[in-house]
Amino acid sequence: MRFVLLPLLVLSLVHPAHGQSAPTEEASAPSSFARLSDAAQSLAQQVRRAVVQVKVRRVEGLQGSGEGSTQLAEVSGSGSGVIVDSTGFIVTNAHVVSEATEVWVQRATPTPPPPGEKSILRRRGSLLKAEVVGIDPETDVAVLDVPGTDYPTLPFGNSDRLRRGQVVFAFGSPMGLENSMTMGIVSATARQMRPGDPMVYVQTDTPINPGNSGGPLVNQDGEMVGLNTFNVSQSGESAGLGFAGPSNIVEAVYRQIRAHGSVRRGVIGANAQTVTPELAQTLSLSQGYRVILADVYPGSPAERAGLRPGDVVTHLNGERMHNGRELDVNLYPKAGTTVTLGIVREDSTFEARVPVVQRRGGSARFAEMATPEKHLVARLGILGLPLTDEVAKHLSSQRLPSGVVVAASNRPPAPWGDGLQPGDVIYTIDGQRVESPSALRSLIDAKAPDDRVLAHVLRDGTMHYLVLPAG
Known part of the structure; x- marks a missing residue:
């Protein structure tokens, strides 16, 4: 519509109707486009600084x-x-x-x-x-x-x-x-x-x-x-x-x-998943159910409260939950409190009181702790931190008391898909324990550049084997 009205408006200003010697009041009034331009200019001056x-x-x-x-x-x-x-x-x-x-x-x-100055730069x-x-x-x-x-x-x-x-x-x-x-x-x-x-x-x-x-x-x-x-x-x-x-x-x-x-985020130690129509049909769930627990982590507050994978969550503190993301977000600000969840399990309905704990920090802090001079493992393309108590505070989980935490990685995944990511904890290389960045460097430097090494890595609480190029 804008492209249609603009030519018509211009014609009305340039060619007044027959018999008119001056623009009409309507034609002389500021157009909507002029008002939009003025408003945009004013906004630009207001925001730019x-x-x-x-x-x-x-x-x-x-x-x-x-x-x-x-x-x-x-x-x-x-x-x-x-x-x-x-x-x-x-x-x-x-x-x-x-x-x-x-x-x-x-x-x-x-x-x-101001007007009058020669340069607009x-x-x-x-x-x-x-x-x-x-x-x-x-x-x-x-x-x-x-x-x-x-x-x-x-x-x-x-x-x-x-x-x-x-x-x-x-x-x-x-x-x-x-x-x-x-x-x-x-x-x-x-x-x-x-x-x-x-x-x-x-x-x-x-x-x-x-x-x-x-x-x-x-x-x-x-x-x-x-x-x-x-x-x-x-x-x-x-x-x-x-x-x-x-x-x-x-x-x-x-x-x-x-x-x-x-950012402090409250969690209960469960993976809440949105119930899709396909999931509801396969699991024979009521179409009115929206959130299901796909996982309950061992030792978590959710497990200690008696929750199980497959439980359907209907309410949080009396408020209806419509998807998994909504449940997660509503738990974030409740760290340090206990919440009441409405649960449906098979043919029974009950309420569960679950403590909310603070989720541990992510990998962003690791990059701030690392320096190339101390922590560079060049042949893997990473900055690696020793697994100290301070570093461990920012990990979501930990299996062994020592290892190397990937603070930053500048190497793309190998052609077969394996690669290191910030937050990964390297525990072993070819079965040998990794105690520090210097030990990791020594293990890698002992390999030929075209060799491959097997890394045993903790990522997001789960152990993975990764095959990595050694050079």
Whole structure:
């Protein structure tokens, strides 16, 4: 409709009706397009000062180069961020700053020069060294802190109020072009990329390109309703499929990281799965059931409370549960309390009181603890940490008292699919115990570059055998 009305509007202004010597009052009134343009310009001025460019440096090239040597390279990258507190707290994406050795923030350029000045080019904004306060890989949110006060900020909006078709604006630094602005609409308010994924996104057709990550998605009131995270396209460039973390989730994560340095999530030690129509038919479940426990972990609060795999969860503290993700999310803030679950098992219905414990931290903290000088295992392409008490606090489980925790990996999986991931705990190589990063290096260095080694690895509480290239 926009493409039809615009030519008609232009014709009415250029060719007044016969007999009219002056534009009518209706024709001289500001058009809806002019009002939209004015509103967009005003919004740009309101938002731009709170949007920053995030610049990082990382160590890459962890593979060996010749006998006993390594080839390390520092590479730079950039993304976007938004100042959410006047004392210098900034929200960005976790993947923008993950494993970074240095993080800098480039503030927005000063406002345009006044009329009459010859140049419209503006000097660059100030560059500030940033500290990574915390990272939450599950939601892809990170919090930075820069020195200083009285920074302009962008308020959080309520992403639950977003509606499909609503006009939104994306701000950031795509391709390093700082403080760019694009416009689009909300395509979907809660998009899950795969069934069972722990995160939901706001989908938008607002152009989001590399470098936009970590910038705000803004509504017409100048509120951040999402944190631009990624796009989906065959070329890697914007194809109208942009995804942003909902502001309500981003704000909750930001406040927890600011208060605790990490996100505290309550769990009961069970894997809650959404009951699909196919699952309900196969298990002969009522179509009204929505959540089933696919697993109850040994020794967990759920097992001690008498829960079993196959139990159907209908309610949490009297509130109806509609899917597995909803049960998980509602348990997160209840760490340290006891909840009441409504359970259906075969033909019986009962309530179970289950303590909620805090889930241990993920692998994001490991990268902050590692340095290439001490922890590089070049021929595996990893940074490996010794399994100390401090490191063990961030593991979800532990089988042996010693091993090497993968803090960062820069090598893609082998052609047969095996590869190391951050958070993996390496216990043995070819059956020999691994006590420290130096011991791991010695075991690998004893192999020929074209050899393969068998690693016994703990990943997410489960032991795996991985066949890895030794060079």
